[in-house]
Amino acid sequence: MRKEDTVKLISAEGFEFVVDKKAAMISQTIRNMLTSPGSFAETEHGEVTFPEISTTILEKICQYFYWSLQYSSGKETECTKNRHVLPRVPGDQNYHCS
């Protein structure tokens, strides 16, 4: 996947999900964000931060994106075949479980 085709979705905890732009566009909000004429920070860096959405929720959302792509077009598409959802653990965040 090329860099230009992807967008980074960052959860409240700091997890970064790199997904296809096509997948992210399933969400109207994200689509508006990315195609808005005003040059916002998001479009500049290709990153969208969701300070109020937790990681687990965001992960499910990303899965939904790909599921939607796959089944709304009626056949298995390229990107759903190769999908990786890459959770990257940044160094300064800890994942607690108590």
Place this chain on the structure above:
Amino acid sequence: MDSQKKTNFQIEAFKHRVVVDPKYADKTWKILEHAIHEIYNQNAGELSFEELYRNAYNMVLHKFGEKLYSGLVATMTAHLKEISKSVEAAQGGSFLEVLNGKWNDHNKALRTIRDILMYMDRTFIPSTRKIPVHDLGLNLWRDNVIHANNIQTRLLNTLLELILMERTGEVINRGLMRNIVKMLVDLGSSVYQEDFEKPFLEVSADFYRVESQRFIECCDCGDYLKKAERRLNEEVERVSQYLDCSSESKITNVVDEEMIANHMQRLVHMENSGLVSMLLDDRYEDLGRMYSLFRRVVNGLNTVRDVMTSHIRETGKQLVTDPEKVKDPVEFVQRLLDEKDKYDKIISVAFNNDKTFQNALNSSFEYFLNLNTRSPEFISLFVDDKLRKGLKDVTEEDVEIVLDKVMMLFRYLQEKDVFEKYYKQHLAKRLLSGKTISDDAERSLILKLKTECGYQFTSKLEGMFMDMKTSQDTMQGFYASQGAEVGDGPALVVQVLTMGSWPTQPCPPCNLPSELSMLCERFRTYYLGTHTGRRLYWQINMGTADIKATFWKGQKHELNVSSYQMCVLLLFNNADRLTYKEIEQATQIPTTDLKRCLQSLACVKGKNVLRKEPMSKDISEDDAFLFNDKFTSKFYKVKIGTVAAQKESEPEKQETRQRVEEDRKPQIEAAIVRIMKSRRVLEHNSVITEVTKQLQPRFLANPVEIKKRIESLIERDFLERDNTDRKSYRYLA
């Protein structure tokens, strides 16, 4: 992890973050307000869409939608007021550009703001029925910028000025115009119409009024029409380039109104260049242009058509009543055909084959053709001329074309029965003298007449053809039966004519020379032998003869003469000199015929086989005639005085007219009886109308004549006057 510690595991209900901060709304709004400012200042790169969206979302969710909305309105309005000031401040030429630029910026900002406030747009606004963000933005723009005092009029004036400049030939920035106009359209059709279109149409109307006045003073009709067409195309192009397409029909109406409708009469009647001169000169291009332009305005085509009709009627009337033209019938009819061709071409090339024009042409022709009462006769003479010699080397299709054209003229005639009479006479002469070029052409014309007028019209004509054919067979039979006895005598060709079919002529007796009378008697016996119960009358006045004559120095010539002339000439076999009285007595030919006959034998240069004493043009009763020994001619065969169809002299014309009138009487009576039989009782006026209608294909019935016929029928007990109503008639069985 220590598993010994037991903790109560409670799963709490999933709760949204509760708003505890009373100033929450204000704080959030401040963030958004700041964002809007930044957006307007083109400075949104620092902001996070997500954050703004989230804040707006939360405000609406927590029931602060109203504050958000009113805040938005206030902020936008403030910004627009500033923009308005900066637009006002723009100098002269750059006014439109500045306006355009600001409009684009505003649009961009509006879209961005709308994206951020999408949640409010989707939920809060429909439920409170407020104006959506995008439309709100347009309205605020309209109210604060476009309708700002200084800007509104200045904008309109600038636009109109630019259009005026373009109309006078300068080049303007069309792209800029297009954007500004599009802005007006986007703001709402009422804005476009009120702020621009209405004044535009008014100003255009004034402009074209002035221009058309100027043009019409200095240009002729053709030029003016060219200019009008050009302006019209210009306006259409203008609309397509930078105005809204809804304006197209409105502005073209304005141009039509000012340039064409207002000056219609003047254009059409213009001296030396108006419609009449265009028609005379066959200026197809100008005529076509006039047609397409005038078609756009109400009554345009009616005006053109009326002027054309009156012109055709005028020229037609002059043509038929001009004594010069009337002298040569063939020329006369040819002129009519040429006129018809000319106008047919004009209508098909320039007037788009418009049916109404074709009808106008037909009615005009009908009008003036019937002004001259001799038209039926002339048309028949024209056909006669064509069938004798005019169609000699013409191909079959061309023959058809000419005959079709003649039929066209025939249809315009009101007195078709007069035509029938003349045609019969001319046909008889043609058939008997054997002078018709093509039998096929004759039959073709008869067929056309039959299709046009029905069987009745042509039954007698066909009878004439039959008689000719039968006579040929009879002659063969005659010679076969006579054998060698008549072999070396003069050759006789007899045409037996059925009396009803052929035009009746009185058949005065005539003394045939002895050689012939015997032969004729023989024929009579033969014929009556085969056809009992018939009577034969010799019509010497219609016959021709070929005789061989020997002149001085043994010059032999074959002379083709009429039978009367033959009788006269054969007298000179027995005498060299004869007086008029002697000739008259010997031949018994009636006076007028004899005089004409002698005139053509003695007084015509080049054909004078007789000499007259004294030498003069006219024949008087005291003249004497001598055989002209010194007669010479280049040709061996000399034709003398063929009985060609001539234009009738006055007394002949009167006679024919009278006969036609006589023939009409029974036709009228038959029509009256037919009508009364079916209707039983009918009022006088209705009778007249019905009778005229029934007889219309044949001739135009005279009401006075019809009344006379009714009286006559009453006398003969076919009809009676109604007892109660003096004006009605009743049919008596």
